[in-house]
Amino acid sequence: MNYSIAFKTILKKEILRFTRIWPQTLLPPAVTTALYFLIFGKLIGDRVGEVHGESYMDFIVPGIILMSVISHSYSNVVASFYSTKFQRHIEELLVAPVPDSVILAGYVCGGIARGVLVGCVVAAISTLFTHIPVKHWEIALAIFILTATLFSLAGFINAVFADSFDDISIIPNFVLTPLSYLGGVFYSVNMLPGIWRQIAQINPILYMINAFRFGLIGVSDVEIGLAFAMTLGFIVLLAIISLILLHRGTGVKN
Amino acid sequence: MNALSIKQLKKTYNNGFEALKGVDLEVKNGDFFALLGPNGAGKSTLIGIISSLVTKSSGKVTICGHDLDKNTAQAKNCIGLVPQEVNFNQFETVKNVVFYQAGFYGIPKQQALQRTEHCLRQMDLWEKRNSISRRLSGGMKRRLMIARAMVHAPRLLILDEPTAGVDIEIRRTMWQMMQEVNRQGTTIILTTHYLEEAESLCRNIAIIDDGRIIRASAMDTLLSSIHTEHFLLDLARPLTSVPLVDGYQIEQVSSRTLHVAVPKNQGLNQLFAGLSAQGVTVSSLKNKSNRLEQLFIDLVQ
Numbered sequence: 001m002n003y004s005i006a007f008k009t010i011l012k013k014e015i016l017r018f019t020r021i022w023p024q025t026l027l028p029p030a031v032t033t034a035l036y037f038l039i040f041g042k043l044i045g046d047r048v049g050e051v052h053g054e055s056y057m058d059f060i061v062p063g064i065i066l067m068s069v070i071s072h073s074y075s076n077v078v079a080s081f082y083s084t085k086f087q088r089h090i091e092e093l094l095v096a097p098v099p100d101s102v103i104l105a106g107y108v109c110g111g112i113a114r115g116v117l118v119g120c121v122v123a124a125i126s127t128l129f130t131h132i133p134v135k136h137w138e139i140a141l142a143i144f145i146l147t148a149t150l151f152s153l154a155g156f157i158n159a160v161f162a163d164s165f166d167d168i169s170i171i172p173n174f175v176l177t178p179l180s181y182l183g184g185v186f187y188s189v190n191m192l193p194g195i196w197r198q199i200a201q202i203n204p205i206l207y208m209i210n211a212f213r214f215g216l217i218g219v220s221d222v223e224i225g226l227a228f229a230m231t232l233g234f235i236v237l238l239a240i241i242s243l244i245l246l247h248r249g250t251g252v253k254n
Numbered sequence: 255m256n257a258l259s260i261k262q263l264k265k266t267y268n269n270g271f272e273a274l275k276g277v278d279l280e281v282k283n284g285d286f287f288a289l290l291g292p293n294g295a296g297k298s299t300l301i302g303i304i305s306s307l308v309t310k311s312s313g314k315v316t317i318c319g320h321d322l323d324k325n326t327a328q329a330k331n332c333i334g335l336v337p338q339e340v341n342f343n344q345f346e347t348v349k350n351v352v353f354y355q356a357g358f359y360g361i362p363k364q365q366a367l368q369r370t371e372h373c374l375r376q377m378d379l380w381e382k383r384n385s386i387s388r389r390l391s392g393g394m395k396r397r398l399m400i401a402r403a404m405v406h407a408p409r410l411l412i413l414d415e416p417t418a419g420v421d422i423e424i425r426r427t428m429w430q431m432m433q434e435v436n437r438q439g440t441t442i443i444l445t446t447h448y449l450e451e452a453e454s455l456c457r458n459i460a461i462i463d464d465g466r467i468i469r470a471s472a473m474d475t476l477l478s479s480i481h482t483e484h485f486l487l488d489l490a491r492p493l494t495s496v497p498l499v500d501g502y503q504i505e506q507v508s509s510r511t512l513h514v515a516v517p518k519n520q521g522l523n524q525l526f527a528g529l530s531a532q533g534v535t536v537s538s539l540k541n542k543s544n545r546l547e548q549l550f551i552d553l554v555q
Contacts, residue, residue, distance in 0.1 A: 002360035009357025088341035092402075095305045095335050096358035097327035254267065254299075254308045 006098045007106050014110025018076055025076070025114065026121060029068045033122045036064050037129040040186060051188050052219040061126045062140075062213035063185030066147060068122045070180055070205065071172060073115030073148040077107050077155035078168045085159065090252050100246035104156065104239070111152025112145065119144060132216055139224065140215025146231045147208045151176075153238035160242070160251040179205045189221045204230055255319050257283045257332075257410045257441035258304065263313030265299050273299040275465035277313070281443060281458070283409075286436045288456035288473070289445045290550060296465045297445050298338065301414050305335040318409050331359065334408035334440075336399045338415045344388035348379060351387050352402050359406040366405070373401040377431060393424035400431070410441045417451060429455060449546040453477070461553055469553055477546065480518065484542035487512045490535035499528030513542060 018025040037057070045056035052059065084090045093103055126132060134140060154171075162168045183205030189197055200206055211227035214220035220227075245251070258281040265274040273296045281287045291297045302308030304315055306322070315322040320329035342351045352373055356366035374380045377397040382390065387398060396416055403411060413432065417425040425448070432455065436442050446452055452459065453473065460470040469476065492509040502525050503515040516522060529536060 002362075005360045005362065006358050009354055012357075013354060084343075087343060088339070089343045091307055091335075091337065091341045092355055093358060094307055095330065095333065096355070096406075097330040097360075098358050099327075249309050253306075254302065 003099060003102050006096070007102050007109075010093075010098075010103065010106025011109050011113070014076070014080060014107065015113050017080060018110075018114045025072070026118065029072060029118045030121050030125055033064055033068060034125050034128075036060070037126060041129055051191075054217055054219060055130070057130045058132070058217055059188075059213070059219075060186055061130060061132060062216045063183070063209045065119050065122045065126065066144070066209050066212045067180045067185055069115040069119040069144060069148050070151045070208075071176060072118040073111040074151040074155040074158075074176060075172055076114040077111035077152045078159045078162070078172070080110065081107050081156055081159035082162045082165070082168050085162075085252060086165075094252065100243055104242050104246060107156055108149060108152040111155060112148040115148030115152065116145070119148070133218075134216055135218035136215045138215075140212055143208055143211040143215060143227065143231065146228070146235065147212070150208075150231055150235050150238065153235065153242055156242050157238060157245065160245045162251075179203055180209075182206075183209050184221060185209060204234065207231065255283060256316070257281050257285065257318055258443070259314075259316040260300075260304075261314040261316075263300070263303065263315065264311045265296075265303060265308065266311050273465055274303075274310075274313075277462070277465070277467055279460055279467055279470065281410075281441060283318075283441055284436075284439060285441050285458055286433075286456045287441070287443045288452035288459040289443055289462065290449070290452060290459065291445075291462035295462045297462055298414065300462065301335070301412055301443075301445065305333055305412060306330060307335075331406065332409045334403035334406065334411045336396070336403045336411070336413045336416050338418065340395050340399070342387055342395075342399065342402065344386075346387055347383065348385050348387050348390065348398055349374065349383040351398060352405050355402045356405045361406060369405050369407070370401075373404045376404070376434075377401040378427075393420040393428070396420060397428065397431070400428075400435075404435065404440075408440065410443070411435065412443045414445050415447065416444070417446065417448060425451070449550055453546040461550065463553070473546075482518065483516050485514050485516060485522075485539050486542050487514060487529075487536045488538045490537045493534070497529055497532045497534050499525055499532075502528070 041057035041060055045060070048056040050056070123132070158168060158171050182200065183203050184200070189200045189206065192200055207222050207227035207230050210220040210222040211224050214224055258279065260277055260279040263274050263277040264272075266272045277296070277300060289297055289300070299308055303310045304317070317329040318332040320332065322329045346354070349370060352370045353366055356369055361369060371380065374383055377400055379394060379397055379401060382394065387395070390398060400413070400416065416432070417428055420428070429451065432442060432444070444452065444456060456473055458471070459473050459476055460467050462468065486507065489510045489512065493506060493512075496504060496506045496512075498504065501517065501520050505513045507513050514525060516525065526536065
């Protein structure tokens with residue numbers, strides 16, 4: 001049995017899905033982030049001054065890119081897999097001899113593809129406002145892909161448990177967006193007073209954003225090794241949970 | 255070798271409902287097999303377990319010699335499922351619905367394209383290949399699901415009420431298509447509420463009720479167990495009184511229609527002779543209900 005063909009089929013379907021509806025999936029992040037760069041980076045940022053010795057615009061670019069990767073990799077998988085459940089064409093996969101790991105890999109790689117593509121679009125928009133030096137490209141690339149992987153897996157688990165379209169918007173709106181904003185996209189955690197700095201340290205997104213910032217402009221509030229260990233640890237944990245859910249047929253089988 | 259062998263299959267849902275209470279069933283290779291039962295009898299659960307959409311509680315399912323638990327991939331490769339409700343991506347083109355399914359079965363691209371064309375032509379849908387699937391008519395959607403189920407050339411095709419809600423002309427076209435698929439060697443299991451369909455297409459039959467198989471035999475054997483057949487007679491002239499013929503139970507339905515219960519060992523000749531002697535002229539007759547329907551009602555009541 002050639003499982004690579006099944007994997008490529010799922011991935012192709014996923015990529016065609018989000019590219020076919022590009023005005024909903026690729027255009028909005030370009031417009032939104034252009035406004036971020038213009039308002040926060042240019043108009044307000046010029047009055048903020050430097051953070052970690054970098055201009056405010058340069059400081060916020062990595063966080064905004066990674067925030068887009070997080071939200072789009074997550075929303076791609078959660079929307080696509082839930083819609084597959086909702087329309088019941090998940091049954092096409094369940095009746096076929098496709099292993100659970102291949103189903104998971106197909107959907108997660110679809111999420112990574114969208115996260116990476118949106119990240120590249122946002123990075124391209126940022127070049128209209130500033131020059132990104134890319135100090136450690138291998139670190140930036142690795143955390144970029146790992147973050148997309150982690151949030152694709154999280155989106156998959158959300159979709160497995162979702163019973164309605166409301167269920168797929170709760171986590172992005174009430175968990176991911178606040179954690180991203182509070183994850184040091186627009187500020188350094190060193191700017192936070194006492195207890196708030198301690199609280200910020202338990203936000204995993206803070207580590208990913210800082211690792212990516214280190215990769216691009218060479219500054220970070222956190223230990224890079226810890227950021228990678230945490231991200232990889234969460235990926236392994238969520239992948240195991242996803243496979244257990246698929247094996248049990250949670251949300252997809254009676 | 256059997257196309258399907260089921261031993262002591264049980265399913266209890268999380269809410270405690272016992273849908274299957276120990277089903278044993280065998281379907282021979284090349285058979286056209288009817289699985290009948292009233293709503294809620296356990297047909298869909300049974301089909302769901304065979305096609306890996308429902309998790310069984312206990313029991314054993316073997317498909318074309320492959321144990322569904324131990325040789326899952328091989329067993330799944332042997333099955334094609336046409337479900338009761340539309341379950342393809344309605345935003346996809348007709349061709350892609352079938353082509354992607356071939357991909358899930360690991361069929362290489364060129365072969366998958368050939369199989370897609372073959373199956374769509376067989377189901378008379380090739381002209382619609384570039385249409386968005388949600389724009390197809392009800393009958394075409396059902397044929398698309400058959401084409402999709404056939405793309406990996408399964409040895410066992412399960413059709414769960416494939417003709418529900420389609421008009422009689424399309425239904426008859428679909429019967430021909432199913433018979434052709436069966437003639438080419440594919441074993442077919444058919445569930446349907448149109449018992450005429452099961453009677454005319456299927457060679458063997460199982461009736462399931464309350465989670466158990468209550469009858470499994472050849473269709474002919476089952477039909478031969480009918481002791482009384484019911485006929486409606488249309489009369490040439492209106493009746494003044496109900497005629498009496500020894501050995502037959504006759505009721506008047508309207509002034510020109512009689513209902514007659516005919517014992518199987520009596521035949522119809524004596525009935526016509528008796529009616530003729532009383533000046534009753536029969537212009538036509540028909541079965542009051544489909545024979546299998548009568549038997550089905552007797553069995554499940």
